[in-house]
Amino acid sequence: xNSRDVVAALREFLPERAILHAEEDTRPYECDGLTAYRxxxxxxxxxxxxxxxxRILKACSALKVPVVPRGAGTGLSGGALPPDDGVLLSxxxxxxxxxxxxxxxxxxxxxxxxxxxxxxxxxxYGLYYAPDPSSQIACTIGxxxxxxxxxxxxxxxxxxxxxxxxxxxxxxxGEPIELGGEAPDAPGYDLLALTIGSEGMLMxxxxxxxxxxxxxxxxxxxxxxxxxxxxxxxxVADVIAAGIVPAGLEMMDRPATHAVExxxxxxxxxxxAAILLCESDGTSEEVDDEIARMKAVLERAGAxxxxxSRDEAERLRFWSGRKAAFPAVGRISPDYYxxxxxxxxxxxxxxxxxxxxxxxxYQLRCPNVFHAGDGNLHxxxxxxxxxxxxxxxxxxxxxxxxxxxxxxxGTITGxxxxxxxxxxxxxxxFGARELALFRxxxxxxxxxxxxNPGKAIPTLARCSEYGGxxxxxxxLPHAELPRF
Amino acid sequence: xxxxxxxxxxDAASRRSALRLRGGGSKDFYGNAxxxxxxxxxxxxxxxxxxxTELVVTARCGTPLSELENLLERNRQCLPFEPPHFxxxxxxxxCVAAGLSGPRRASAGALRDFVLxxxxxxxxxxxxxxxxxxMKNVAGYDVSRLIAGSxxxxxxxxxxxxxxxxxxxxxxxxxxxxxxxxxxxxxNRWAGQPLPVSATAWHGDExxxxxxGAEPAVRAAAAAIGGESIDNAFxxxxxxxxxxxxxxxxPLWRLSLPSTSPPLALEGRQLxxxxxxxxxxxxxxxxxxxxxxxxxxxxxxxxxxxADKSAGCFAPPGPVLERLQRQLKSAFDPAGIFNPGRLHAEx
Numbered sequence: 070x071n072s073r074d075v076v077a078a079l080r081e082f083l084p085e086r087a088i089l090h091a092e093e094d095t096r097p098y099e100c101d102g103l104t105a106y107r108x109x110x111x112x113x114x115x116x117x118x119x120x121x122x123x124r125i126l127k128a129c130s131a132l133k134v135p136v137v138p139r140g141a142g143t144g145l146s147g148g149a150l151p152p153d154d155g156v157l158l159s160x161x162x163x164x165x166x167x168x169x170x171x172x173x174x175x176x177x178x179x180x181x182x183x184x185x186x187x188x189x190x191x192x193x194y195g196l197y198y199a200p201d202p203s204s205q206i207a208c209t210i211g212x213x214x215x216x217x218x219x220x221x222x223x224x225x226x227x228x229x230x231x232x233x234x235x236x237x238x239x240x241x242x243g244e245p246i247e248l249g250g251e252a253p254d255a256p257g258y259d260l261l262a263l264t265i266g267s268e269g270m271l272m273x274x275x276x277x278x279x280x281x282x283x284x285x286x287x288x289x290x291x292x293x294x295x296x297x298x299x300x301x302x303x304x305v306a307d308v309i310a311a312g313i314v315p316a317g318l319e320m321m322d323r324p325a326t327h328a329v330e331x332x333x334x335x336x337x338x339x340x341x342a343a344i345l346l347c348e349s350d351g352t353s354e355e356v357d358d359e360i361a362r363m364k365a366v367l368e369r370a371g372a373x374x375x376x377x378s379r380d381e382a383e384r385l386r387f388w389s390g391r392k393a394a395f396p397a398v399g400r401i402s403p404d405y406y407x408x409x410x411x412x413x414x415x416x417x418x419x420x421x422x423x424x425x426x427x428x429x430x431y432q433l434r435c436p437n438v439f440h441a442g443d444g445n446l447h448x449x450x451x452x453x454x455x456x457x458x459x460x461x462x463x464x465x466x467x468x469x470x471x472x473x474x475x476x477x478x479g480t481i482t483g484x485x486x487x488x489x490x491x492x493x494x495x496x497x498x499f500g501a502r503e504l505a506l507f508r509x510x511x512x513x514x515x516x517x518x519x520x521n522p523g524k525a526i527p528t529l530a531r532c533s534e535y536g537g538x539x540x541x542x543x544x545l546p547h548a549e550l551p552r553f
Numbered sequence: 554x555x556x557x558x559x560x561x562x563x564d565a566a567s568r569r570s571a572l573r574l575r576g577g578g579s580k581d582f583y584g585n586a587x588x589x590x591x592x593x594x595x596x597x598x599x600x601x602x603x604x605x606t607e608l609v610v611t612a613r614c615g616t617p618l619s620e621l622e623n624l625l626e627r628n629r630q631c632l633p634f635e636p637p638h639f640x641x642x643x644x645x646x647x648c649v650a651a652g653l654s655g656p657r658r659a660s661a662g663a664l665r666d667f668v669l670x671x672x673x674x675x676x677x678x679x680x681x682x683x684x685x686x687x688m689k690n691v692a693g694y695d696v697s698r699l700i701a702g703s704x705x706x707x708x709x710x711x712x713x714x715x716x717x718x719x720x721x722x723x724x725x726x727x728x729x730x731x732x733x734x735x736x737x738x739x740x741n742r743w744a745g746q747p748l749p750v751s752a753t754a755w756h757g758d759e760x761x762x763x764x765x766g767a768e769p770a771v772r773a774a775a776a777a778i779g780g781e782s783i784d785n786a787f788x789x790x791x792x793x794x795x796x797x798x799x800x801x802x803x804p805l806w807r808l809s810l811p812s813t814s815p816p817l818a819l820e821g822r823q824l825x826x827x828x829x830x831x832x833x834x835x836x837x838x839x840x841x842x843x844x845x846x847x848x849x850x851x852x853x854x855x856x857x858x859x860a861d862k863s864a865g866c867f868a869p870p871g872p873v874l875e876r877l878q879r880q881l882k883s884a885f886d887p888a889g890i891f892n893p894g895r896l897h898a899e900x
Binding site for chain 1: 718
């Protein structure tokens with residue numbers, strides 16, 4: 070199918086301004102937040118109504134043309150990398166909040182609404198939307214649903230999955246479907262759980278019902294210093310063991326705090342080998358009680374210094390460094406590669422030691438920031454993309470770290486998604502039978518494989534090629550064993 | 554043990570012979586009438602991994618639910634969704650397959666929210682592993698949560714990993730007098746405020762509310778809410794359907810609807826939970842009348858316990874969802890051997 074035929078089909082029902090196909094217009098859509106992968110889309114469609122979305126899907130499925138949905142394009146795994154032989158379906162014009170119901174504590178929004186906007190709209194009612202990915206000022210709810218986005222408060226408040234009550238949208242054939250809703254426990258299979266985090270491969274979402282929570286009365290954060298990274302890791306486990314579920318529990322190592330401190334002056338202890346940010350929220354009684362318990366645990370775990378935020382301004386300042394970690398690292402290196410593995414908390418020390426060894430092996434620096442409470446690591450490998458050897462070493466470094474995450478019982482991606490970036494590592498995480506079942510699930514929704522093809526779920530051929538390559542390099546442990 | 558389960562399943566698949574997956578049989582009454590040769594899962598039992606500092610437990614399907622909960626209790630942890638047992642014989646596998654949550658659901662989340670991973674034997678007898686033991690995991694489709702509540706129709710849940718929570722240090726139950734409409738409003742108002750409410754229920758013009766959390770927070774909230782203190786055991790009676798409300802021969806309906814829906818005009822008695830999102834109905838009303846009322850309220854009516862289930866246990870899905878569910882079923886269970894008809898009507 071060539072571009073002219075697709076454009077002609079779309080012109081039947083879309084206004085001219087909603088179809089982009091000249092290179093200067095489609096260029097801005099060539100990548101998402103993972104800029105290492107670029108591809109010019111054949112056509113970009115910018116529908117403005119739900120009916121237009123439905124007709125685009127019907128037209129594309131009739132023509133057997135691939136469709137890739139896109140929100141704000143902030144994703145970090147190439148999940149919205151466009152098709153060179155299909156339509157990039159931008160949901161950017163779906164920016165309306167349709168309904169806020171303070172008594173029922175729900176917000177019904179279109180998918181192009183930005184994450185942070187939901188909490189702004191809910192604030193007058195003392196409510197907010199809990200998931201807060203670091204890109205929350207730009208990323209959209211539709212994208213959050215596709216990726217099952219997290220944030221720094223997941224341990225206590227969950228992921229997107231735990232905070233979405235229902236979605237409406239269309240199958241690739243343009244058939245309307247509604248999953249979940251305000252009534253709990255819809256009968257039948259939980260297709261809502263299956264769809265959230267499916268990287269836009271099962272359906273196109275046009276409306277999302279979100280759960281709003283009461284805004285905690287107050288929040289305070291402890292900044293604790295440790296003279297040893299492993300001690301900081303052990304302190305994380307001790308906090309949980311004490312029966313505390315902190316609202317946020319984040320860790321940064323010394324290279325990360327140094328990079329950040331030059332950038333935002335958050336007041337971090339630059340002598341510390343690692344710092345923990347440990348937050349409590351709730352009523353003032355709860356917070357006072359919990360902060361006292363957390364301090365006692367951290368003290369016993371060997372914290373060398375502790376500061377508790379005295380007011381909201383100081384709390385936000387402590388967090389500002391953590392939230393600015395990626396851009397701060399971006400300033401000290403021409404490029405950085407962000408990983409997203411999750412590991413059981415008890416293996417934290419071991420994995421950090423492994424990463425330090427990889428820094429030596431590949432002669433690349435790697436500051437670490439991570440969601441320590443839920444074991445989600447974001448090691449940032451610093452490199453220069455203009456140096457092909459560095460790029461190559463970076464990729465090898467990242468692959469080894471992700472494989473280590475799988476080996477210790479974790480996963481290759483905690484919140485950024487597989488997309489195109491980690492599709493090879495899916496072959497390490499899953500065996501051939503699981504991958505076959507994923508493909509069968511995809512087939513149930515999208516028999517011709519038109520919706521976001523080539524993402525998230527690798528083909529068997531791709532895996533055997535990757536497995537062969539990795540085994541040749543002697544890197545993949547026990548590739549022949551089934552992983553049950 | 555897992556091999557012998559796989560063997561049984563392969564054999565049944567080759568003969569296209571129905572298997573009825575069953576643990577302790579505590580939920581035999583739930584869903585459409587089970588049929589097929591019983592495949593007892595209780596031999597595949599035991600805790601596989603539990604480290605309290607990880608807030609995760611992994612156990613095999615045949616593990617008695619009470620044994621698991623006792624172990625967690627000794628470590629001051631719990632299953633946050635407070636699952637009903639319905640009999641001492643309840644197993645973990647049956648609990649996850651039924652997907653039912655208890656009184657804490659409105660504040661803590663549903664069973665499926667706490668499923669982190671499953672090991673599953675599909676309809677080909679293949680042992681498959683999805684998800685894992687970590688809190689955040691977006692690799693591949695979320696099959697482990699799809700399995701929760703699938704009533705054993707997609708596969709045999711051999712092993713499951715669940716996220717846990719610390720047991721709240723303090724818990725009290727308060728009782729206030731309130732007619733239904735007022736009670737619904739109060740429950741929803743409280744849920745929108747930063748109060749440690751962990752369960753609500755209404756029946757017979759009495760509103761019950763449970764507060765759980767740190768002692769000072771519970772004390773402060775109790776003073777704000779008022780009412781008189783009653784035994785926390787009330788919630789177990791509601792969860793296990795041992796409360797007097799559930800006695801009697803009338804069919805028991807489980808009505809799920811938006812929590813702020815006004816009182817439903819239905820014959821019979823009602824007990825409300827989950828801030829109004831779950832309403833139990835004891836009534837002899839015809840099934841179509843109950844289902845029509847719930848359809849108008851944007852909810853679902855499930856015939857939970859009844860001698861006659863000819864009206865179907867679950868509200869039927871629309872044609873598109875019906876097709877998607879059928880195709881998913883055949884992706885997992887191509888020969889259609891697992892619990893046929895238990896969740897969806899057979900075609």
